[in-house]
Amino acid sequence: MPHVLALPTPFPVGPVNVYLFEGDELTLVDTGTQTSRTMESLRQQLATRGFQVCDIRRIIVTHTHLDHCGLTAQIVAESGARVFTHRNNAEWLTEFPQTWAADAPFLDRLALQNGIPSALRDALSGLGNNLARYCQAVPVAGVLEEGDQLALNGATWRVLHTPGHSGGLVCLYQPEQQCLLSSDHLLKTISSNPFVELSTNGNRERRRSLVEYLASLRRIAELPVRLILPGHGEPITDDHRALIAQRLQSYQARADQIAQILVGGAQTAYQLIGAVFPNLKPADTLLAFSEVIGHLDLLGEQGRVIPQSRGELIYYRLN
Numbered sequence: 652m653p654h655v656l657a658l659p660t661p662f663p664v665g666p667v668n669v670y671l672f673e674g675d676e677l678t679l680v681d682t683g684t685q686t687s688r689t690m691e692s693l694r695q696q697l698a699t700r701g702f703q704v705c706d707i708r709r710i711i712v713t714h715t716h717l718d719h720c721g722l723t724a725q726i727v728a729e730s731g732a733r734v735f736t737h738r739n740n741a742e743w744l745t746e747f748p749q750t751w752a753a754d755a756p757f758l759d760r761l762a763l764q765n766g767i768p769s770a771l772r773d774a775l776s777g778l779g780n781n782l783a784r785y786c787q788a789v790p791v792a793g794v795l796e797e798g799d800q801l802a803l804n805g806a807t808w809r810v811l812h813t814p815g816h817s818g819g820l821v822c823l824y825q826p827e828q829q830c831l832l833s834s835d836h837l838l839k840t841i842s843s844n845p846f847v848e849l850s851t852n853g854n855r856e857r858r859r860s861l862v863e864y865l866a867s868l869r870r871i872a873e874l875p876v877r878l879i880l881p882g883h884g885e886p887i888t889d890d891h892r893a894l895i896a897q898r899l900q901s902y903q904a905r906a907d908q909i910a911q912i913l914v915g916g917a918q919t920a921y922q923l924i925g926a927v928f929p930n931l932k933p934a935d936t937l938l939a940f941s942e943v944i945g946h947l948d949l950l951g952e953q954g955r956v957i958p959q960s961r962g963e964l965i966y967y968r969l970n
């Protein structure tokens with residue numbers, strides 16, 4: 652089993668769990684945010700286990716959120732470790748921050764279409780620019796695909812591509828020990844927010860993150876699992892199927908709540924944010940937007956809601 656190192660992040664989610672596998676190739680799964688505090692904490696926690704940053708030979712990046720991948724380049728600079736990640740993440744990591752910047756106009760257009768006012772759009776793009784300092788470009792040595800096998804400290808772990816929380820998210824599964832390294836796909840006390848994200852296939856369309864997420868969650872429910880090692884918080888040792896059933900129920904309840912609001916007439920996603928999250932802080936707009944748009948996709952998938960263009964805006968109405 653890997654060592655868990657909880658590294659501080661500058662984000663409200665708190666520390667991120669990264670996992671260290673001993674063995675022939677010292678391997679780190681995820682790296683934390685690019686801050687000096689995170690690097691210092693990594694050094695200390697490696698040292699208590701008899702290692703240094705320069706001993707790391709391999710890094711596996713589970714997904715391209717800054718709290719999971721931001722520090723990768725600095726670790727590679729010091730260790731020469733080779734980086735592996737899913738195909739959907741490879742260009743993002745290699746070309747950062749250009750990839751980050753290239754998304755900005757598409758995200759702004761998306762915000763405009765969904766009725767987000769211009770002052771708030773400006774604030775969101777400022778937030779985006781500000782966040783870019785927490786990561787750096789790093790070359791990817793190899794891409795991970797669904798079904799790939801990784802030898803980690805004498806055991807074989809299988810790569811599971813579980814898109815949703817992020818389109819390139821991979822979990823690692825060890826079948827004999829029935830252990831799942833779940834990254835942010837499944838957390839014990841926080842329900843994972845499937846973020847608004849653009850596709851990587853060139854046309855930069857919005858992914859239907861929540862719909863993808865629920866399919867990936869159902870997939871994990873089918874696996875025999877005794878221990879889940881998540882990206883944040885405590886390990887999960889309770890029945891993961893019960894936890895997933897609970898989560899599926901709460902997503903459905905939120906979708907039903909939105910459908911109920913739409914009985915009163917068509918609304919933009921931004922209007923729905925106001926109705927669903929009445930006391931929202933501006934800083935949480937992106938999270939709330941991801942929630943609402945995700946559930947509108949889910950309602951669309953269920954044939955209950957359809958989008959309608961009115962000028963530049965998209966309204967959602969009951970079908």
Ligand SMILES: [Zn+2]
Nearest residue numbers: 714716816835
């Ligand atoms: Zn994440």
